[in-house]
Amino acid sequence: MTDHTATPDLTPTPGQTVGPFYGYALPYDHDSELVPPGSARAVQLTGVVYDGAGVPVPDAILEIWQPDENGVVPRETGSLRRNGFTFTGFGRAAVDPEGVFSFSTVDPGPTEADKAPFISVVVFARGLLNRLFTRIYLPEHTEALAADPFLSSLDEAERNRLIATRGADGSLRFDIRLQGEEETPFLRFPGHED
């Protein structure tokens, strides 16, 4: 019988891999569409997830979380049942059989003046035993990027791997490499032990 009066163990619960069978559970209608694709403000964010052999990973699922164009942190519900108008800031995209993910979103604005805006990303995959966090910065904010304390803590090649490239059609391109020479820099936040 559980003793509910005992001091709870507050060590964080371990993560585990998302496994191969999330496909009928985690994706939902319009999950990757933070704004309707093709709408005036829509920006496509796309890329490929690669493994350490440079082979696309066909069973990864990504989530993004971001402020709107004005740097406002969304507090609205409705990400799971989108009404097409409310910007909730959250999206989820399973990769396709060629490892490609695609979101329809907006460019995030700076949450504070002079701060480099970014999209927060979490990566799950079969074969990946715990989630990985990273950030997608925008290429246009040259001064803010140069002054950013986190980016300045990285060497130039790593720093560049966290900055998306802008396509002629306005889209953002950001590949994720789980392993290897060009490995994406992943983040460890205070209090995290993995």
Place this chain on the structure above:
Amino acid sequence: MSPQPTSDTAKGPDDAAESQATLSKEIADIESAYTEDVDGGKKPETQPRLDYRPYRSSILRHPTKDPRHADPETIELFSPAFGHRDIGTLESDLTIQADGEPIGERIRVTGRVLDGQGRPVRNQLVEIWQANSAGRYIHKRDQHPAPIDPNFTGVGRTLTGDDGSYSFTTIKPGPYPWKNHHNAWRPAHIHFSLFGSEFTQRMITQMYFPGDPLFALDPIYQSITDRSARDRLVATYDHDITEHEFLMGYRWDIVLTGADRTWMEEEDDD
């Protein structure tokens, strides 16, 4: 194309030629090296290793560089908000999603989601998915020749209450075979997806059932090299949750990492 497998490179996920004995030895060697490290004063591990060779699919999918230290910035100190418009009230009962009753042992899994300071995570999304009682997932890639249950999809969602509590009514999943090695079987488990009050707390994990004989053999469970850390993924049978002539009860509490923003807000504002 992937390079041809050699003794040093990963074998494909469908190359199930290696024996359980081979895998079990690798698992035991890693654990005994870990135990020596801890006995020698190393801090106990609390999370799975990303680089864990016995789980063959991890070989090419784990980062080799240390993660970069980052202080969470504004957006990361908040989490997406979910509400009752996002979820139907019946989505937490996986036994009533079809016209008929699913087959298997009806169970309730309930517990609380807490942050690293022990505070309840309120009104946050919890998602689960699982195999049916025969160990079969409703997924086109699951080729396990066990029956599909037409009355069971194995998917549930709910929001935590003000005390951080969640509750799912479901069917106890069966163990299921996979292709990590020959005769590989996963212990029965339920996948859990969790959000905290900050995006840095986002996590996905698996809950297991007490006393499963497959624990020692399973590379995914054993990727958490510390025994007491592994134990945190195992629910407790709780007869107070069990209902007379209806279902068996399990309790499983989840602790997310600490939350920085709420801590500061409570100090400053509340």
